[in-house]
Amino acid sequence: MRFLRTIARFERTAFIDRAERQLFWKHSITNLRHQALSLQAFGLLAWMLSRLLAHPGARFDPWLTGIGLAGVIGGMAMTYVSRNMVMSAMGGGLCAVAIALCLHSNMSGTHQPEFWVIPVGIVITVGMAPVFADGFSYIASSIAVWLVVSFGQVQAMLHMDDASWIVLMAVSGFGLGILLNRLFVVERKKTFLVQRELIRLSFKDALTGINNRRGLMETLQDIHAIATTGDFYFLLIDVDDFKKINDTSGHDVGDRVLIEVASIIGRHAQGYPHGRLGGEEFGVVFHGAAEAAQAFAERICQHVAALRIAGHLVTISIGIAALQASTDLGDTVRLADQGLYEAKQRGKNRYVLMS
Numbered sequence: 001m002r003f004l005r006t007i008a009r010f011e012r013t014a015f016i017d018r019a020e021r022q023l024f025w026k027h028s029i030t031n032l033r034h035q036a037l038s039l040q041a042f043g044l045l046a047w048m049l050s051r052l053l054a055h056p057g058a059r060f061d062p063w064l065t066g067i068g069l070a071g072v073i074g075g076m077a078m079t080y081v082s083r084n085m086v087m088s089a090m091g092g093g094l095c096a097v098a099i100a101l102c103l104h105s106n107m108s109g110t111h112q113p114e115f116w117v118i119p120v121g122i123v124i125t126v127g128m129a130p131v132f133a134d135g136f137s138y139i140a141s142s143i144a145v146w147l148v149v150s151f152g153q154v155q156a157m158l159h160m161d162d163a164s165w166i167v168l169m170a171v172s173g174f175g176l177g178i179l180l181n182r183l184f185v186v187e188r189k190k191t192f193l194v195q196r197e198l199i200r201l202s203f204k205d206a207l208t209g210i211n212n213r214r215g216l217m218e219t220l221q222d223i224h225a226i227a228t229t230g231d232f233y234f235l236l237i238d239v240d241d242f243k244k245i246n247d248t249s250g251h252d253v254g255d256r257v258l259i260e261v262a263s264i265i266g267r268h269a270q271g272y273p274h275g276r277l278g279g280e281e282f283g284v285v286f287h288g289a290a291e292a293a294q295a296f297a298e299r300i301c302q303h304v305a306a307l308r309i310a311g312h313l314v315t316i317s318i319g320i321a322a323l324q325a326s327t328d329l330g331d332t333v334r335l336a337d338q339g340l341y342e343a344k345q346r347g348k349n350r351y352v353l354m355s
Contacts, residue, residue: 015193024192028133029088031188033079036092036131040076043099043124050106058109065105071098089137096128096141100148107153114156118166121149122173129180138181142174207255208262211275216283219273223285224329232285232323233293236336237265237300239280240315240348253310261316264303268296285323290353293320297351305349315349322355 015021047068051060075095082088103120107113125142132138150157150170157166203215211219223232239245239261246254258280265274265282274284286293297318307314319339321332339352346352 020196024189025085025133026083027192028185028188029082029085032088032131032133033082036079036088037076039128039131040072040079040092040095040099043095043127044072044076044102047099047102047106050103054106054109055111060109061105064101068098068102068105071095071101074098085133085137088133089141092128092132093137093141093144096124097144097148100124100145104149104151114153114160117150117153117157118169118173121146121170122176124149125173125177126180129177130184132181133185135178135181135185139178142177146170146174205262205276208259208276210262210266210282211273213275213277216273216275216277216285219275220283220285220323221329223273224323224332225325227323227325231289232287233290234321234323234332234336235284235286235293235297235351236277236319236321236333236340237261237282237284237316238318238340238344240317240344242280245312245314249310249312253312257307257309257312257314260307260309261304261314264307265300268300268303290322294351294353301349301351317343317348318351319343320351320353 015024054060072095075091075093075098078087078091078094080091082091100120103116103124107116107120110116124145128141129138132141157163160166203211203218205212220234239257242254242257245257258276261280262276262282265284269284269286272284272286274282277283284296286296288296297320301316301318304314304316317340319336319341321336321339323329323332335354339354342354343350343352
């Protein structure tokens with residue numbers, strides 16, 4: 001039960017913004033492309049087999065056959081090159097209608113063409129339900145398929161003894177296809193959102209809610225690669241005497257200290273990448289002049305020093321090092337660590353800018 005509750009927390013039912021919605025549609029189209037092509041190839045193969053198994057004396061309209069084949073090939077080509085919703089929907093719809101036209105041309109070679117309208121229509125529309133990325137394009141394509149397969153056969157079907165059953169089967173097949181398509185779209189959306197949430201959480205620190213070491217270091221590496229102007233600084237922050245707080249008041253109080261310190265860093269570092277590197281260490285990537293970086297470090301020190309948690313005066317020490325692409329990132333982090341060590345040696349609750 002605990003595991004299920006944990007998984008349930010990861011589930012979101014709505015997109016965060018328009019960009020995430022567009023990413024979902026792009027993701028769906030990319031993942032569905034090969035499945036759609038496989039299904040389209042299966043439909044083409046089924047039609048070819050139906051021709052081979054047709055009555056020896058059956059006659060088929062060559063024009064319908066040619067148009068249908070051209071449509072299938074064109075639809076598959078559009079599906080293959082599709083990179084957006086419109087192209088994907090057009091390719092899938094064209095291919096479905098073309099296969100329906102090919103199978104419709106086969107009906108003229110049977111003794112009871114009206115008998116095949118329902119099974120052909122249901123097989124095509126229900127079979128294609130999983131590979132349409134959205135409901136609107138699926139419904140439009142399904143209506144077109146039913147119009148094609150039933151063309152010229154409606155009157156004969158309505159005069160049959162079981163006409164009410166035929167209508168019921170057609171409506172049920174149409175509704176079943178819509179339901180299946182909706183279920184697949186919802187499941188794809190749920191899976192996409194869970195994956196996005198898990199990816200987001202993999203870069204977040206579970207205790208403080210800010211970036212974890214992985215999230216901060218990846219950002220730091222990206223900034224380091226473009227830091228050519230000398231206006232980037234890495235701040236390495238450490239909570240003073242944190243082991244003493246843990247030993248005397250327990251880990252619960254220690255966690256409160258980390259949460260409060262992270263909250264202060266987060267409020268003042270808005271717009272600057274920041275995160276918890278591990279234990280009581282935090283990091284901030286500051287963009288600005290050296291004087292601004294020092295003023296920023298001073299403000300954080302002052303606000304943290306105002307904390308009183310379970311009788312403990314909380315302070316931090318900060319080491320600052322310039323972040324430049326010409327300097328190895330590991331050397332920059334070590335330089336900031338040296339500045340942090342020097343700040344502690346000077347009495348803690350202060351910052352040191354290394355040059």
